[in-house]
Amino acid sequence: MRKDGLHDPKSPAIKQLQEPREALSRLPPDTTGNMVRWVQALETGVIQPRPSLKPGVEAEILDRDILLDLKGSMPIILFPHKRHTQWLACANCHDGVFEKQTGATKMSMFQILAGEQCGICHGAVSFPLTECFRCHSVVRPGQVKPAIPPGLPRSHNLPGPP
Amino acid sequence: MLRRCGVVLAGLAALLSIFFIGVPDARAEYGDVVINNYSDASGMRPVVFPHLFHRIRFRCKVCHADIGFKFQAGGNEINMVKIIDGQFCGACHNGEIAWSVENCNLCHSAKPGTKTQVHESTIQKLAQPAAAAKKK
Incomplete structure (x- = not known):
């Protein structure tokens, strides 16, 4: 320290x-x-x-996966609601940061890297934005998983998760 | 004999690499928030908020939904009056849920002059590649 x-x-x-x-x-x-x-x-x-300061309050979990970026060239993003609602409340994202309806919010890596949208947490507290394939995880049919561009800073020079 | 030498050398190299490369270690610095809205001006050390010690005990929503912390370092305009009034940090740091505000130095512990920031964030790293390169 x-x-x-x-x-x-x-x-x-x-x-x-x-x-x-x-x-x-x-x-x-x-x-x-x-x-x-x-x-x-x-x-x-x-x-x-603890999910709340008040006793007896349970976390509200939504177990629903959302696929995003269906037309781009990177592997498709799989957004797991479950893992996010284990930590957060619905109101943290909806409706403010993201619209409830899939596809209604225009998202871009530019904004995310500037600390908006997913970048509010990812890159600050939750896993960093240099871990491309933890979000871009669903490889399109006939697509080969692209390599991480060189020069991205990493906390440690270790191979990423498989 | 040669082969044995090779084995011994490889063993030595493996041992040395532990000292020089270091084993990756759980780190709290990533995600630590420094808050210096008023501290420097008031002659206090800036606050270091250790995000991940808090994450072990509370889910994100407790602070960011129930208590009402915005997701923005320095964006909540926290001051000691509000904390003593039970807002923000004071919702827990009241001597009941967590230790109380008499322990000034436990929060106000950063190097004087440290700017408000989310430490080691991706943005910080991407925005200051020159500074990062110098360190190496």
Whole structure:
């Protein structure tokens, strides 16, 4: 924490705050971002984050996959509602960031890379935007999975997930 | 004999690589939010919000839907009056759910002068490739 570039090494908090390693190293490891597979951690019960401050409130899960970008040249995007509603409320995205109706919101990587739409979370807290094929995951018929363009920054120079 | 040397060398190389390359480690810095709307001006260290310690305990929606934090670093105009009033951080950091606001230094712990940011975000990395290259 002393050397993370953020914390003031002179701050009295350095001795009191928990080191990230101590809390996060027990969680399922990832190869990028902050090196934790959060969805897996939640689904396997390694962590049990509370869905509300009020007792007895359950998370509202919607188990519906959406396919996006049907006409583009990258593999099709599979958006799993389930994994998103495990963490978020419907109102976090609908209707503000995204319209409820599939295809009604015009999406672009330009906006996403500028920190809008998916980029509000992905690239900031959830897995980074350099992990192209975690979203562009459905290869079109007759298509070969394209290679990640060289020069994209990665947290660690490790091979991505298979 | 030659083959044995090769095996020993390979073993040594593997051992050394552990020291030099390092094992990838769970990191909290990615996603940490620095908030410096008023801190520097008030003579306090800026706030480091460790996003992922919070994610272990609460789902995103608790803060971003129920409590009402916008998804924008520095965009919530949080100040200590609001926190003591039970808004934002004060919804939990009230001595009941989590430790209370007397522990100034636990949040106000960044290097003075650190700008408001989402640390290590993709945008930060793509927007400052020159700075990133210098580090290497």
